[in-house]
Amino acid sequence: MTTDAMLRAIPAKRWMYVIPVAAFMYMLAYLDRNNVSVILPYMDGALALSNADKGMVGGIFFVGYVFLQIPAAVLAQRWSARKTVVLLMIAWGLAAILSGLVQSKTQFYAARFVLGLFEGGVWPAVLILLASWFPLRERARANALWMACLPLSSILMAPLSGWMLDHASWRWVLVLQGVPPLLWAVVWWFAVADRPAQARWISRAEADHLERSIAADEAAKPAARGGSYLDAVKQRSVLVLIGVYFFWITGFYGFSLWLPSVIKELTHDGSATEVGLLTALPFTIALAVMIANAGWSDRTGKRRQAVALPLLVAIAALLLGQAVDGPYARMALLCVTAAAVYAPYGPFWAIPGQLLRFEVVAVALGLINALGNLGGFAGPYLVGWLTDATGSSVTGFTVLAAFLAVAVALVTIGLRPKEQATRRTTVEAAEEV
Incomplete structure (x- = not known):
């Protein structure tokens, strides 16, 4: 039986x-991270926040986000991804509730920092979990379907946040939206297993096949030089991926945080519910494009192109968006930009697993996500500061386009094509089993 036939035969x-x-869990994380983007335009002078302050509120989350990346990744690999995530879920839920109880700008900064601290370890821990459940040939699709929670969260939660703002204060919105992670932690505990062999719901045939496939993937990778974590993160490809992710995420969050504010301007100060519904439209398109791009990446193995081409489209759309005046044209370009900045997620996070063995990939994932996500501080703050300094968002969004251009250059030139080739494992190479 061929490998493809075996895969089709196994449930x-x-x-x-x-x-x-995992996707619903991270939807809740993304809601607690990004709900401020909908809330900030409607705080009506509360805490006396300037545009630069609002950018700081959005960005300081990512300063806290750095610290638990590598520790959580190592815990997930050496101890348990399931247990690591459930502890972080409870902690971030409490931090999210705390965000609604602040009484000053400084307290708001601190609460957002702590929220970022506990959410920071979730992403690499789940990537470690998925690496134990999905072979490389399925990895980009698995990543993209899990990461579809990012646009899906905005599709569902932006209108919800808008509706809640029309019926309650911004404080109550933050408090109430911090409760679901505490409840979902119970579901996570009983539904998730670290490895196929530990899951009660999986068939023995599927568990055995997954273990063989993942073992073959590991055997096909080059041995880690020296076998240490330090050797892994010294690799040129890891340093390039950190750079790509930083410049991409600077543009990504600089755009995402300020999107509701731009839409509010387009609607001439529409209601929170209206702005929330319109904010969901770009993310709906982004969801479809993100999954389609990951499928194309898995079929062709062209990981570099699946990252670079969408970012080129995002650059063009961001720049055009500053040159047109009509609300419909600007809304269309916002949709294109959203789709383009989300599209690389699945292919990008499939790259480290192709380059590094499982025993060292945990630290690499944590380091890429930790340092790259500092762009989540830089992007929102830059747009806010430049808007205050120039009286217009044009300069800020142009700078974001420049950051995306650097990401394109790094992924195109910095990663050699041979490093991105999808390696055939011994299982995939066998014509019969």
Whole structure:
């Protein structure tokens, strides 16, 4: 039986159990991270926040985000991804509730920092979990379906936040939206297993096949030089990926945080519900494009192109958006930009797993995510500061386009094509089993 026939014959329950539970968990994380983007335009002078201050509120989250990346990744690999995530979920839920109780600008900064601290370890821990459930040939699709929670969260939660703002204060919105992670932690504890062999719902045939496939993937990778974490992060490809992610995420969050404010301007100060509904439209398109791009990346193995081409489209759309005046044209370009900045997620996070063995990839994932996400501080703050300094958002969004251009250059020139080739494992190479 060929490998493809074997894959079709084995029930793929992991797609129905692991992905949805992880995706909903991270939807809640993304809600607690990004709900301020909908709330900030409607705080009506509360805490006396300037545009630069609002950028700081959005960006300081990512300063806290750095600190638990590598520790959580190592805990997930050496101890348990399941247990690591449930502890972080409870901690970030409490921090999110705290954000609604602040009484000063400084307290708001501190609460957002602590929220970022506890959410920071979740991303690499889940990537470690997925690496134990999905072979490389499925990795970009698995990553993209899990990461679809990012645009999906905005599709569902931006209108919800807008509706809640029309019926309650911004404080109550933050407090109430911090409760669901505490409840979902119970679901996560009983539904998720670290490895196929530990799951009660998976068939023995599927578990055995996954273990063989993942072992073959590991065997096909080059040995880690010296076998240490330090050797892994010294690799040129890891340093390039950090750079790519930083410049991409600077543009990504600089755009995402200020999107509701731009839409509010387009609607001539529409209601929070109206702005929330319109904010969901770009993310709906982004969801479809993100999954389609990941599927193309898995089929062709062209990881570099699946990252670089969408970012080129985002650059063009960001710049055009500053040159047109009509609200419909600007809204269309916002949709294109959103789709383009989300599209690289699945392919990008499939790259480290192709280059590094499992015993060292945890630290590499944590380091890439930690340092790269500092762009989440730089982007929102730059746009806010430049808007205050120039009286217009044009300069800020032009700078974001420049950051995306650097990301394109790094992924195109900095990563050699041979490093991105999808390696055939011994299982995939076999014509019969």
